[in-house]
Amino acid sequence: MIDDSDEINSMAKKAELHRVVVTGLGIVSSIGTGRELFWDRLMAGCSGISAVSSFDTSKFGVHSGAEIREFDPAPYLLQFSPSDIGRASQFAIAAARLAISDGNLCLTGADSSTFGVVVGTTSGEPRVIEQFDDDFATGHPERTSRRFISTYPCHVLASHVAAELGLGGEVVTIPTACAAGNHAIARAYDELRFGKAEIMLAGGADSFSRITYAGFARLGAISPDICQPFDFNRKGMIPGEGAAFLLLETADHAQRRSARVYAEIVGYGLSCDAHHMTAAHPDAEGGVRAMQLALRFAGVNPDKVDYISAHGTGTPTNDRLEAIAIKRVFGPGAQRVPISSIKSMLGHTMGAASAMEALACTLAITEGCIPPTINLIHPDPECDLDFVPLIGRTKKVAVALNNAYAFGGNNSSVVFARYKD
Numbered sequence: 001m002i003d004d005s006d007e008i009n010s011m012a013k014k015a016e017l018h019r020v021v022v023t024g025l026g027i028v029s030s031i032g033t034g035r036e037l038f039w040d041r042l043m044a045g046c047s048g049i050s051a052v053s054s055f056d057t058s059k060f061g062v063h064s065g066a067e068i069r070e071f072d073p074a075p076y077l078l079q080f081s082p083s084d085i086g087r088a089s090q091f092a093i094a095a096a097r098l099a100i101s102d103g104n105l106c107l108t109g110a111d112s113s114t115f116g117v118v119v120g121t122t123s124g125e126p127r128v129i130e131q132f133d134d135d136f137a138t139g140h141p142e143r144t145s146r147r148f149i150s151t152y153p154c155h156v157l158a159s160h161v162a163a164e165l166g167l168g169g170e171v172v173t174i175p176t177a178c179a180a181g182n183h184a185i186a187r188a189y190d191e192l193r194f195g196k197a198e199i200m201l202a203g204g205a206d207s208f209s210r211i212t213y214a215g216f217a218r219l220g221a222i223s224p225d226i227c228q229p230f231d232f233n234r235k236g237m238i239p240g241e242g243a244a245f246l247l248l249e250t251a252d253h254a255q256r257r258s259a260r261v262y263a264e265i266v267g268y269g270l271s272c273d274a275h276h277m278t279a280a281h282p283d284a285e286g287g288v289r290a291m292q293l294a295l296r297f298a299g300v301n302p303d304k305v306d307y308i309s310a311h312g313t314g315t316p317t318n319d320r321l322e323a324i325a326i327k328r329v330f331g332p333g334a335q336r337v338p339i340s341s342i343k344s345m346l347g348h349t350m351g352a353a354s355a356m357e358a359l360a361c362t363l364a365i366t367e368g369c370i371p372p373t374i375n376l377i378h379p380d381p382e383c384d385l386d387f388v389p390l391i392g393r394t395k396k397v398a399v400a401l402n403n404a405y406a407f408g409g410n411n412s413s414v415v416f417a418r419y420k421d
Contacts, residue, residue: 002043020192021419022362023259024103024247026095026203029346029356030066030240033094034104039363045374047345049226055210062222066240066347067208079164086125089160091243091352092205096161096406099201103247103259107166113195116169118182118188119158120204121351122406124228126211149325157205169197178311178348179404180204181244181355182412186268188248189414198253203245203358206350213239221315222293227348228375229312230319230383237313240347244355246362255421263362263400264419268301269293273409286411287325289313291401294413295329298399303332305337306397307364309357311405312341312373313348322403324381327344338395340388344374354404354412361400361416369394 030048031041052065065246073082073090076097096117100107107115109181158173170191174183181204188202206212216222216239223236254261271293273286295302311322327334342360343349349356364370369392376389400416 015061016195018193018195018264019251019256020189020248021251022265022416023249023254024099024101024105024357025096025262025362026100026102027242027244027356027359028068028071028091028094029242029244029349030068031210031345033071034098035359036121038359041366042342042345042360042371043369045345045372045391047362047374048240049267049347052213054208055106057213060213060217062217062224064223064225064238065208065213065240066349068241077164080160085160087207088109088121088125088205089157090119091207091241092157092161093164095203095205095243095245096165096201099245099247100165105247109326112166113168114195115159115167115199116171116188117167117201118170118172118174118184118189119160119161120174120176120182120184120355121157122175122177122180122206123209123212123350124157124175126207126209137344161201162213168202174267175351176410177406177408178350178353179406179410179412180351181353181358182402182404183270184355185246185358186270186412189265189268192248192250197252200248201245202248203243204352204355205243205250206352208239208241212350214390223314226375227314227344229310229344229373230323230387231376232378232380234314234316234319234380236315237343238347240349242346242349242352242356244352244359246355246358250404261419263416265366265414266417267294267298267415269295269297271411273411284321284325286409287322287403287405288328290411291325291329291403292411294368294401294415298415298417300399300415305399305401306395307321307361307370307400308337308339309361309400309402310339310341311403312343314343318405319380320382322405323385326385334385336386338370338386338388338393340373342369344376354402357402357404358414358416361402364397364400365416365418368396369396
């Protein structure tokens with residue numbers, strides 16, 4: 001993956017470049033499945049956070065999560081049965097089908113042969129290993145051992161989507177944790193921009209699991225009740241689950257089939273802090289570099305950005321450092337740009353998070369409104385920016401910036417813009 005715009009522009013001189021547009025949106029989330037329901041509830045400030053019901057949390061000091069209730073994978077599965085694949089793969093397939101349907105795309109043999117999929121994730125299918133562990137502990141490992149290899153490894157998310165939809169193009173899973181959705185979009189963008197494909201699905205998927213929950217609980221990172229990004233009283237993040245996909249096409253391909261265009265992807269920036277396994281650089285160097293690269297690649301001055309979708313987990317350190325990074329990149333203009341964290345409603349959906357936030361960016365451009373940061377009642381003086389507290393806002397958005405940061409120092413930013421034919 002190339003993360004320096006000078007190198008990209010050097011390659012671009014040797015190839016015919018294509019504009020890349022978003023033509024379909026698919027999502028499975030704790031506040032709703034499908035673009036319309038998701039956006040309506042997001043703008044209304046609905047929360048998908050409640051008491052965890054999928055496993056016993058009595059041994060933890062925290063008990064809240066953003067689980068998806070009453071999800072039925074059957075209507076989305078034509079090649080697999082639900083028992084064949086894990087929960088994250090079920091989410092991914094459902095979101096992918098919804099994106100294709102939303103984009104009004106009818107696949108032909110020619111299209112599907114070069115149609116690829118890139119999926120970002122944190123854990124792949126952790127529930128499969130949990131079940132294997134439970135069976136092993138009770139003396140019956142044979143119950144899951146036969147299906148373990150075909151259902152557990154992270155790469156199965158993309159391969160299951162491709163197999164279900166009959167896609168013959170590039171199939172990639174990117175396990176860069178909470179920055180993975182943006183990484184997936186960037187990878188698919190390159191494939192399209194350089195003419196290696198005309199259609200791609202890009203997004204992320206992760207399921208709620210004991211493994212993930214236990215890890216964050218041991219780190220002391222989970223809030224005991226609600227998620228309050230940028231609030232002075234914030235106590236941590238809330239684990240969530242789900243999947244989101246963007247249907248991406250070259251502008252030429254979209255025009256040939258008279259597709260509706262939500263937005264154009266105009267650039268991205270990737271960086272790594274190389275500082276600490278779980279802690280970001282104390283001066284937010286990685287986040288600053290990712291945003292700077294993305295804006296330079298896109299040819300967009302910071303004063304032209306109308307909305308920032310923040311990583312905004314609700315942990316004290318992450319929110320403070322993201323505010324520092326935005327101030328460093330935007331200077332005095334940081335005070336004027338609206339910023340919000342939809343994790344306040346969805347929880348932290350890991351590898352799906354920045355893909356869901358990418359949907360929010362494209363819809364902010366299309367619909368002319370910005371989702372709120374709910375639960376932001378007492379702004380932190382160290383986070384003294386416009387975080388759109390409590391209530392969504394009507395605003396014309398021509399350019400949106402999507403930030404995502406992850407363990408291991410992974411940082412990714414993607415720039416979306418209103419499409420002009």
